[in-house]
Amino acid sequence: MRLSLSELYDILFRFYGPQNWWPIVENGVSLYLPGYTQKQRTPEEALEIWIGAILTQNTAWKNVEKALVNLKERLPLLPESLLTLSEEELSDLIRPAGYYRQKAKKIHVSMRFLLQDYGGNPCELRRLPLSEARHQLLSLWGIGPETADSILLYALGFPIFVIDTYTRRILKLLGYPEATQSYERLQDLFHKNITPDVGLYREYHALFVAAGKTCGRKPDCGRCPLFSWCERHHTRA
DNA sequence: CGCCAGGTTGTTG
DNA sequence: CAACAACATGGC
Numbered sequence: 001m002r003l004s005l006s007e008l009y010d011i012l013f014r015f016y017g018p019q020n021w022w023p024i025v026e027n028g029v030s031l032y033l034p035g036y037t038q039k040q041r042t043p044e045e046a047l048e049i050w051i052g053a054i055l056t057q058n059t060a061w062k063n064v065e066k067a068l069v070n071l072k073e074r075l076p077l078l079p080e081s082l083l084t085l086s087e088e089e090l091s092d093l094i095r096p097a098g099y100y101r102q103k104a105k106k107i108h109v110s111m112r113f114l115l116q117d118y119g120g121n122p123c124e125l126r127r128l129p130l131s132e133a134r135h136q137l138l139s140l141w142g143i144g145p146e147t148a149d150s151i152l153l154y155a156l157g158f159p160i161f162v163i164d165t166y167t168r169r170i171l172k173l174l175g176y177p178e179a180t181q182s183y184e185r186l187q188d189l190f191h192k193n194i195t196p197d198v199g200l201y202r203e204y205h206a207l208f209v210a211a212g213k214t215c216g217r218k219p220d221c222g223r224c225p226l227f228s229w230c231e232r233h234h235t236r237a
Numbered sequence: 238c239g240c241c242a243g244g245t246t247g248t249t250g
Numbered sequence: 251c252a253a254c255a256a257c258a259t260g261g262c
Contacts (some may be wrong), residue, residue, distance in 0.1 A: 021243095057244040063260060064243085098259040102245080144245045164243055182251095209243055217241060217262085 002175055003229050005193045009200075012207040015225035019206030022049050022154035023061075025068045030061065037199040041155055046122040047114075048077055049155035053147045054106050055097040066096035079111040079120040106142025113140055122155060130158045145183045153205070159196035162205040163187050166212025173215070173231045 003011070020037060023030035024045055041049065048068065055064040070093040075081040082090065091104035118124040125133045133156065137148035145163070152158040163186050171179035171186070178189045194200065214224050221227050 053243085056242090058242065058257090059244085059259080060242040060261070062242090066260090096259060098242090099244090099257045100259080102257055106245085142245070146244060150243080162243085166243070205243090212243085 016210040021206035037202045043121045043123045046155040053150040063096045067094040079115040082111050109141050126156050161190040167208045
């Protein structure tokens with residue numbers, strides 16, 4: 001019997017507990033505070049999430065953390081401050097996050113956009129309809145669907161579901177054919193089956209990441225709460 | 238040492 | 251549209 005998406009959420013939540021995404025870096029460590037799933041983010045927090053979403057593209061969070069620490073000890077995290085740095089200076093600070101020249105360019109593009117169109121305040125995007133805010137994000141060089149949706153959900157508080165490689169991996173193993181389809185197609189599955197609640201969407205996506213890590217390079221099936229529904233369980237040679 | 242991590246873009250068939 | 255290369259550091 002295949003797991004429904006709400007049953008899956010319950011299992012993951014009971015096993016991994018609240019994830020309290022998205023973290024803010026303070027005193028050199030990432031903080032995951034209980035209020036974060038519901039909280040309306042301040043412009044400062046929203047900007048850090050925005051930049052973090054770019055930095056974490058195909059990159060371990062530990063490396064992003066180092067980059068954010070470097071940035072925050074060098075200057076206040078504001079578009080106008082970041083833009084006083086050249087792309088080369090910026091790339092030097094974010095080096096630990098990898099792809100540092102690409103990401104410096106991406107951050108510059110986003111900061112110019114925010115400063116020119118929204119007075120440097122990312123939260124102003126919240127005034128737009130969701131589809132238009134998403135369209136604007138996707139029009140920026142360096143922001144694809146996952147980064148856009150992470151910003152919309154975690155920084156701006158729009159009810160949109162984030163799809164990442166972990167989501168696909170888990171759903172494939174659970175036998176969901178939609179997992180091999182396009183980003184928007186898979187996203188629709190969540191929008192149609194899970195009530196659009198920001199706190200719920202934030203927690204659910206973070207739980208996929210937690211589960212995906214258990215199922216990474218060295219799968220720890222003995223400790224996976226999904227073992228009995230997993231393809232590996234049934235199709236082992 | 239090799240593999241991969243909270244992707245996106247550009248190129249090519 | 252799908253497949254593939256390029257982008258790059260650091261942890262396990």
